[in-house]
Amino acid sequence: MSAFVRGGAFPKLAARLEAFFVRHRHKLVFVHAAMFLLFAGLLAVPLITGGTDADSRHIAVAARYLIWGVWFPLVFLSVIATGRSWCGILCPMGAASEWANRAGLRLPIPRWVQWPGTPVVSFILITIWAQTAGARDHALGLAIVFGSTLAAALLLGFFFGRRKRAWCRHMCPIGLLLGVYARIGAVDFRPKQPQPGGDRWTETNACPTMIDLPHKTESRHCIECFRCVSPKAKSGLYLRLRPPGEEVANIRDHHPNLSEVMFVFLGTGASLGGFLWLALDSYQWLRQALGDFVIARGWYWLGEPGPVWLMSNYPAQGEVFRWFDFFLITGYMLAWTLAAAAVFSAATALAAWLSGRAGGDGDWRARFVELGYQFIPVAMVSLLLGLGGALFETLGAAGVSGEAVGAIKVLLLAGGVIWSGAIGFALLARQGVPARRRLLPLLPGIAASLAAAAVWYPAIFAG
Ligand code: SF4
Ligand code: SF4
Numbered sequence: 442m443s444a445f446v447r448g449g450a451f452p453k454l455a456a457r458l459e460a461f462f463v464r465h466r467h468k469l470v471f472v473h474a475a476m477f478l479l480f481a482g483l484l485a486v487p488l489i490t491g492g493t494d495a496d497s498r499h500i501a502v503a504a505r506y507l508i509w510g511v512w513f514p515l516v517f518l519s520v521i522a523t524g525r526s527w528c529g530i531l532c533p534m535g536a537a538s539e540w541a542n543r544a545g546l547r548l549p550i551p552r553w554v555q556w557p558g559t560p561v562v563s564f565i566l567i568t569i570w571a572q573t574a575g576a577r578d579h580a581l582g583l584a585i586v587f588g589s590t591l592a593a594a595l596l597l598g599f600f601f602g603r604r605k606r607a608w609c610r611h612m613c614p615i616g617l618l619l620g621v622y623a624r625i626g627a628v629d630f631r632p633k634q635p636q637p638g639g640d641r642w643t644e645t646n647a648c649p650t651m652i653d654l655p656h657k658t659e660s661r662h663c664i665e666c667f668r669c670v671s672p673k674a675k676s677g678l679y680l681r682l683r684p685p686g687e688e689v690a691n692i693r694d695h696h697p698n699l700s701e702v703m704f705v706f707l708g709t710g711a712s713l714g715g716f717l718w719l720a721l722d723s724y725q726w727l728r729q730a731l732g733d734f735v736i737a738r739g740w741y742w743l744g745e746p747g748p749v750w751l752m753s754n755y756p757a758q759g760e761v762f763r764w765f766d767f768f769l770i771t772g773y774m775l776a777w778t779l780a781a782a783a784v785f786s787a788a789t790a791l792a793a794w795l796s797g798r799a800g801g802d803g804d805w806r807a808r809f810v811e812l813g814y815q816f817i818p819v820a821m822v823s824l825l826l827g828l829g830g831a832l833f834e835t836l837g838a839a840g841v842s843g844e845a846v847g848a849i850k851v852l853l854l855a856g857g858v859i860w861s862g863a864i865g866f867a868l869l870a871r872q873g874v875p876a877r878r879r880l881l882p883l884l885p886g887i888a889a890s891l892a893a894a895a896v897w898y899p900a901i902f903a904g
Contacts (some may be wrong), residue, residue, distance in 0.1 A: 445677060446631040447681055449547075449629070449681040452682075453683075454601050455679075459679065463527065463670055465611060469666075471537075472531060476532070477536065480534070480587075480591075481502045483508060483590055486504065487500050505583065505831070507832060508587075509830075509832075510835035510852050513669055516615075516619070517619070517825060521622070521626050521627065521685050522627055522628075523665075524660060525616075525619045525620065527619065528619060529665035529682060534590070535664065537594060538594040538606055538882075539606050540603060541595045541596075541597060542607075543598060544599070545691060547604075548600050549601070549732070550600050550601045550611070550870055554612060556605060557698070559612055559734070560613065560616070560617035561707060563612050563614045564708055566616055567586065567614045569771050569774050570712045570751075571586050572715050572770055573771065575755065577831070579758065581749065581755075582749075582753060585749070585750050590614075594608040594612075594613065603650075605651055606650055608649075609650055609664060617704060618708065621701060621820075622690075623660045623661055624659070624660050624689050625684060625688070626660065627682055629660055629682070629683050630663050630679060630680060630681070632657055632676075632677075633675060633678065635657075636683050639656060640653065640659050640821055647668045648669055650662045650663065654669050659688070659696040688863055690864055690868065691871060693823055697811055697814065698810065698876065702789075702809075702813030703813075705817055705820045705839050705892075706781060708818070708820060708824065709820040709893060710780060711776045712824045714775070715774060716771045716830060717777060717899070724773055728769055730770065731765075743768070746762065747762065750768045751767065752764075752766065756795060784893075785889050788889035789812050789816075789886070789889075792812045792883070793808035796869055796872050797810050799875070799879070800873055800875060801869065801882070802872055803872065811868050811872065812882075814860050814868065815868055816861055817872065818857040819861045821857065826897055856893070862887050869883060
């Protein structure tokens with residue numbers, strides 16, 4: 442008999458899901474293999490058929506829509522309902538990295554890989570690279586960026602870790618995103634016999650993402666592989682369903698940390714920049730002004746096209762980036778990344794100070810880190826609008842009117858702002874701020890969320 446009480450929402454459903462996945466988890470290898478073939482096909486087939494005839498163009502467009510318009514947005518939206526189920530159940534890249542690990546050298550995972558900022562840097566680099574290499578619009582660009590990411594996952598798996606997924610835990614840019622958003626998701630794996638002391642990293646158990654299982658309190662690294670779950674055992678983990686947002690509203694019990702908060706801030710800016718350089722007139726003004734400056738100084742090498750692995754170089758499709766474009770897009774996106782981080786940081790700093798004045802407990806830094814988590818819903822919507830824009834194009838192509846698509850975007854943004862405000866309210870409650878004094882420390886966060894929503898205005902009515 443298990444001594445634990447499952448609790449949470451829909452405990453019977455959780456028990457059934459748990460039993461189902463435990464019974465069938467040995468078959469996941471076939472799912473992963475099928476997904477690997479599908480993934481490789483989506484990247485390779487448009488290149489193989491890569492002519493300019495109508496059929497080839499249709500294949501390339503279909504592959505792009507499947508990746509950017511279906512897979513990318515749906516994976517991110519699914520996190521709210523099912524956590525990182527994509528990672529554990531479907532993702533071919535993570536599975537391939539683990540396969541490579543089994544055949545590989547199994548060296549100790551280097552400290553630079555384990556550095557908490559590594560996936561943040563990885564996300565920003567890949568996001569910018571996807572823009573400069575034309576991964577959204579060109580089959581070759583897509584294959585270069587995703588194929589290189591897969592190669593990196595395989596190489597890291599081959600060299601480092603012992604029967605683990607070092608790539609998924611430490612370097613995958615998508616995994617970091619899913620991990621942060623899994624914190625607001627409805628799925629949780631909890632130890633039946635939790636140990637005090639908080640989350641720890643370990644290579645000495647069955648968890649592929651190196652979670653010290655009895656100490657687990659946070660969801661972000663759990664890829665839902667079910668390897669730690671044995672319904673009849675007294676120890677191990679169990680599946681628990683919960684109201685979305687529960688973990689973040691009580692983040693102090695679930696290993697809050699500054700690197701994750703900074704990722705939320707920087708990642709929102711990167712996704713804003715990734716959309717706005719295409720949508721705003723300011724980019725074109727800047728391009729004109731800096732172009733004149735470059736010509737006046739005779740820096741003509743900046744007008745040369747660059748290598749196709751780094752930047753769009755597709756004369757047949759009428760898109761050739763010069764080094765000038767490469768540096769400008771990169772600089773523009775980095776500027777938005779830093780500007781968004783500055784705005785969110787300033788708002789959170791002010792909120793943490795006001796919380797302290799209103800009776801919030803802990804020191805200013807601890808309050809800052811906790812309150813930074815209020816922006817996760819707004820950040821998630823930003824990512825959806827910025828990097829998952831093809832979803833809305835897909836809706837348009839499916840016959841949904843432009844007004845209806847705009848209304849969906851407005852609703853998403855409004856929902857993100859309201860949910861962020863609600864999480865901010867709950868975080869202040871956990872800090873001990875009395876209800877009647879919460880409005881003032883809540884205002885900076887609401888203002889920053891509204892500012893992010895306002896910047897998305899061109900995205901709402903684009904296309
Ligand atoms: S962390 Fe990345 S590579 Fe690993 S399973 Fe998740 S999405 Fe796939
Ligand atoms: S905690 Fe359990 S379900 Fe989550 S990744 Fe580790 S072994 Fe898999």
